[in-house]
Amino acid sequence: MSATMLFINGEVVTVDSVFSVMEAVAVKDNKIIAVGTNEEILALKGEDTDIIDLAGRSILPGFIDAHAHLELYGTNRLGVNGKTADSISELIERLKEKAKTTPEGEWIRGWGYNQNHYAEGRHPTRWDLDEVSTEHPIIVVRTCGHISCVNSKALELAGIHSRTEDPPGGKYERKAGELTGLLLESAHMNMFLFANYSEEEVMHGLELASKDFLVKGITSVHDAGGYGPDHIRSLLNAVSSKRIKQRVYALYGSLHDSPGMVEMGLQSGIRTGLGDEWMKIGPAKVFIDGSSSGPTAKTRDPYTSDPKDSGILYLTQEELNMSLGKAHQAGWQITAHAIGDEAVHMMIEAVRSALEHEPRQDHRHRIEHSGMTPPDLLVKMKDLNIIPIPNPAFIYEFGEGYVRDYGERVNHTFPLWSFSEYGIPFAIGSDSPITTADPIHGIVSAVTRMSNSGKEIGIGQRITVQEAIKAYTWNGAYASFEENLKGSIEPGKLADLVVLNDSILTCDHSKLRDINVELTILDGKIEYAAKKEGVI
Structure with missing residues (x-):
C-alpha cells in the first residue's frame, strides 16, 4: 500500500498509550497508515508519494483547543x-x-x-x-x-x-x-x-478565526458558544462551506440566557454526538459564575482584594440541577462555565444529582475552566469522573491579578499538577479570544506557571511538556468522545498533524516560546505552511 505523504527523520510524538517517540510516519489520503523507523516508513513510498524530511523537528497530533470562541475571536478582528x-x-x-x-x-x-x-x-x-x-x-x-x-x-x-x-x-x-x-x-x-453583528460579519469573522487557528496548528476546536441562538447555525454553515477548516465540537449554550439555549436544544430532540467528524453537537452548557480576572468569579470566601465581594452567580443550585439534570436525562453530555471554587462546587453537585437520578457510565461530563479547584473538590471530581477544561494561559496574562484578588488560592487555580496526581483527565482550552489561541503559549504557561512579568504563580501546579501535549491532543479528543478518531499519531486515525520548527521534547524550557508551527496538516492535506526554506 503506497502512502501519499511520508514524514521521515523526525521526532514523532505519537501521544499513544505509552507516549512513544518514533522516527517517521506515513499517511495515505486522510488517514495515518504507519508509524515507525525511517526504513519501515520509506518502504511505503510510491511513485507519487510526497516525502517531507523533518530533520529532527517534532511532528505531533494536530492540536485540539478544548475551549475557544471562534465567533468572538473572528468578529473581534473586525x-x-x-x-x-x-x-x-x-x-x-x-x-x-x-x-x-x-x-x-x-x-x-x-x-x-x-x-x-x-x-x-x-x-x-x-x-x-x-x-x-x-x-x-x-x-x-x-x-x-x-x-x-x-x-x-x-x-x-x-x-x-x-x-x-x-x-x-x-x-x-x-x-x-x-x-x-x-x-x-x-x-x-x-x-x-x-449590538450583535450581522450574519455576513459573523461568517467573515469565522473564516478569519479559522485561518489564524491553522497558523497555530489547531485542527479541532471545541467551540464554547456565542451570544445568541443563531450561533450553532452559523457554525454549521461555516463548516459545511469550508469557511471553517477545523473540525468543530460545538458546546450547546449561549453567553446570553444559557438555560434558555439548553431548553431549546432539548425541545429540538438533538443531543450530544449528532453530526460527523467535521462538526458534532457537544455538551449542553450553562453559565454559573463570572470571570477570573474581572473579578466576578463566585468564590466561597470573599476576595483578598475586596472583603465585601465574592462574585456573581447566574443560577441557583436548584436552577442548575434542573437545567442540566434534564439534559443529562435526555442523553446529553453536560458542562458549565465555573471559575470560582463555589461555582465549581455547584457544578460538581449538579453532576452528582444528575447521576443519582439517572445513572450513566462513561458520561464524560465536563467543567469548563474549573478555575479554583482545591483538594476537597478534586476528590469529588475524581469520584464522579468529571473532566475539567482548564486555561493555563490565563496564568501568564492575569496571574498577578489573581494573586491580588485571590491570595493563596492561586495555588489551586487551574491546578494541572493536582488533576494529574488525582488521575483526573483534563483537556486544555485557550478560551480565545480572552487569551491567545496559540497552543505553544498554553503549553509554556502550563510548564512554567510564569506571569508576563516573570513572576511565578502557583508553581506547585507545573506539569511536564509531555503532560501538556497530551492535554492539547489525546485528552481533547477524549473530552469529545473522539479518542478513537484523533488525538494521537496511530494507524487508522485521521491525518490531522502539526510540524514544529524544533524538537519540543528536547528544547530547553526557556526557549519553548520560540517554537513555531511550520506545517498544519488537516485530513491529510497541508492547510498551512510557513514560507521557510526546507519546510516542504
Missing part, C-alpha cells in the same frame, strides 16, 4: 483592539479613528481592554466613550468577555436608564445613582446581543 493599548486615552484615539469610517448610527466596537494594564488604572466610562461619538452607539468589551462599557447613545438605544433594575446575574454600575456605562455579566451579555 473591531478596535484595546488589548494592545496602554491607556484609556490611547483606546479613545483608536475608537475615534474607527468612527471616521463608520456610517453615522452604526455600532463602533472595541475589545480586549484591561483596566489593570491601563495607565489610568480604571475602567472606561460612558463619558470617556462619549468623547468618541454621541451619534454612534459604542461598546468596548473587557478582555474577559464578561464586562463591557458603552456610551450614552448605546444606553439610550437599549432603553437603559438610571431607574433600570439590574438584570438577574448582572449589574449596571452606578456612581451617585447615575449609570457609568459599565455593564457586568448578564448586563453585558444582554447589551452585546442587542
Whole structure:
C-alpha cells in the first residue's frame, strides 16, 4: 500500500498509550497508515508519494483547543483592539479613528481592554466613550468577555436608564445613582446581543478565526458558544462551506440566557454526538459564575482584594440541577462555565444529582475552566469522573491579578499538577479570544506557571511538556468522545498533524516560546505552511 505523504527523520510524538517517540510516519489520503523507523516508513513510498524530511523537528497530533470562541475571536478582528493599548486615552484615539469610517448610527466596537494594564488604572466610562461619538452607539468589551462599557447613545438605544433594575446575574454600575456605562455579566451579555453583528460579519469573522487557528496548528476546536441562538447555525454553515477548516465540537449554550439555549436544544430532540467528524453537537452548557480576572468569579470566601465581594452567580443550585439534570436525562453530555471554587462546587453537585437520578457510565461530563479547584473538590471530581477544561494561559496574562484578588488560592487555580496526581483527565482550552489561541503559549504557561512579568504563580501546579501535549491532543479528543478518531499519531486515525520548527521534547524550557508551527496538516492535506526554506 503506497502512502501519499511520508514524514521521515523526525521526532514523532505519537501521544499513544505509552507516549512513544518514533522516527517517521506515513499517511495515505486522510488517514495515518504507519508509524515507525525511517526504513519501515520509506518502504511505503510510491511513485507519487510526497516525502517531507523533518530533520529532527517534532511532528505531533494536530492540536485540539478544548475551549475557544471562534465567533468572538473572528468578529473581534473586525473591531478596535484595546488589548494592545496602554491607556484609556490611547483606546479613545483608536475608537475615534474607527468612527471616521463608520456610517453615522452604526455600532463602533472595541475589545480586549484591561483596566489593570491601563495607565489610568480604571475602567472606561460612558463619558470617556462619549468623547468618541454621541451619534454612534459604542461598546468596548473587557478582555474577559464578561464586562463591557458603552456610551450614552448605546444606553439610550437599549432603553437603559438610571431607574433600570439590574438584570438577574448582572449589574449596571452606578456612581451617585447615575449609570457609568459599565455593564457586568448578564448586563453585558444582554447589551452585546442587542449590538450583535450581522450574519455576513459573523461568517467573515469565522473564516478569519479559522485561518489564524491553522497558523497555530489547531485542527479541532471545541467551540464554547456565542451570544445568541443563531450561533450553532452559523457554525454549521461555516463548516459545511469550508469557511471553517477545523473540525468543530460545538458546546450547546449561549453567553446570553444559557438555560434558555439548553431548553431549546432539548425541545429540538438533538443531543450530544449528532453530526460527523467535521462538526458534532457537544455538551449542553450553562453559565454559573463570572470571570477570573474581572473579578466576578463566585468564590466561597470573599476576595483578598475586596472583603465585601465574592462574585456573581447566574443560577441557583436548584436552577442548575434542573437545567442540566434534564439534559443529562435526555442523553446529553453536560458542562458549565465555573471559575470560582463555589461555582465549581455547584457544578460538581449538579453532576452528582444528575447521576443519582439517572445513572450513566462513561458520561464524560465536563467543567469548563474549573478555575479554583482545591483538594476537597478534586476528590469529588475524581469520584464522579468529571473532566475539567482548564486555561493555563490565563496564568501568564492575569496571574498577578489573581494573586491580588485571590491570595493563596492561586495555588489551586487551574491546578494541572493536582488533576494529574488525582488521575483526573483534563483537556486544555485557550478560551480565545480572552487569551491567545496559540497552543505553544498554553503549553509554556502550563510548564512554567510564569506571569508576563516573570513572576511565578502557583508553581506547585507545573506539569511536564509531555503532560501538556497530551492535554492539547489525546485528552481533547477524549473530552469529545473522539479518542478513537484523533488525538494521537496511530494507524487508522485521521491525518490531522502539526510540524514544529524544533524538537519540543528536547528544547530547553526557556526557549519553548520560540517554537513555531511550520506545517498544519488537516485530513491529510497541508492547510498551512510557513514560507521557510526546507519546510516542504
